[in-house]
Amino acid sequence: MNKRIIHLDMDAFFASVEQAVHPEYKGKPLIVGSRPGKYNTVVAACSYEAKASGVTSGMSARQAFRLCPEAVFVPADSSKYIYTSDKILEMIRDMCLRGERASIDEFFLDMSGDNPAQSLEAAMCIKQRIHQRFHITGSIGIAPTRVLAKMAAKAQKPDGLMILEEKDISGFLKDKPVEKVPGIGPALCEQLHLLSVFTCGDLGELSLDFLTGKFGKAGSWLWGIRRCEEPYEIKYWDEPALPPKSVSHSYTLEKEIRTRALLEMWIRLLSEMVGYRLRKDNLEAKGIQLYLRDNDIILSRQKKFYSPTFDSGEIYKRASLILDSFCLSRFKVKALGVCASYLSSAECMYLFEQDKKRYNVISAIDKINDRFGDWSIFPAVLTQEASHRPIS
């Protein structure tokens, strides 16, 4: 059976949704991620008009403003994007197609067994329905593997559609720089450049033995790109998802943190978010990782504890222990994250009465927040004014 994958990649997704919500911004450079006049965050997404001025996602908002001062800045509102993504998924499922939602704006659909005309018809139908319902566009690539379908979709952006048949693959890849292949990051790219491999054509000349000898498993994946072989299987949305290996929340701050109390408040907040998700998934964690980033320096440490927990307060205490082990003099925190790992199913069996009481309190808090909305009830420490205690 011929393998055929459709990759749907929404064009400048957050920015396109904002342009649909605010039709007055259509055709103008639009940057999602910052409020006008406040440029301490990063660009979450930008419209094609802003991209034309050199603005890219992930760039600091201040730099984006320098490159494109006429751009309209709007804060990110995830509810709109998640709703739209959910509706696109619903629309695709209604067409009886199966696949994987790879991210908020990317979908892989398994069209194996269909002939090219059927895949093309499905792709055109998806594009048309999305445009009709949301007034936004997506690009589609159709190819025998996920990576090639993704490259095909990217090659025709925006609002493109490209079918890559097996006979066309060598020609398509021949002059493509290796850094354009999804999955080849800066480190692997640098190693390939050292081997004088600059294009996918160069890569195709190397043998499987050579590549696996140099790069191990990644080598076999690199070898398979041109030969339509890849080790990844689609994780279908209608199949039960595998339990997560970790649960984490991180945040890039609008203003750098210089006080210990404010940093602790943020860690507590992220611990609350991690704990809530663990409890929702009926999981508990033994491992806690804390991550702090200054402009150039990253501090990250993981610690495994004897007893597992899903209690946000306990996660915070454990993260605080890790925080104490960092040397933070003159460290200004620009971003931070809390990660729970070594996960197992929550047992909820308590030997001591006080632990049972604590569990009841946590369950009651979750029930209140589920009923009245997130943060209807939350730890009082999150409302305290930050003291001016030095960070170290």
Add this chain to the structure above:
Amino acid sequence: MFNSNARWDRSLPDSVEEKSCPVEVFVHFSKGRLVPVSFSLNENKYTVQRINYSWSERRGRSVIHFFSVSDTSDTYQLSFNSETFAWRMFLHE
């Protein structure tokens, strides 16, 4: 695989309070859909010429329905709370 329930950025402490005010909205219920027709604010009546976009969000047991609507000159954002049946209009900063 992407999990849309994993995002919770609305609840971050530096997020800005939504600035909105109550508004009176005339709606048309059609085929299970809620369609704003016109709204009144400060004794002015605005007729909805076009619904640009609509989306929903669950907040606790309430579902909030949002509408971006335009009259002949401007764009407005309205919300309807399914729990309280209250309409609000968002104000530009």
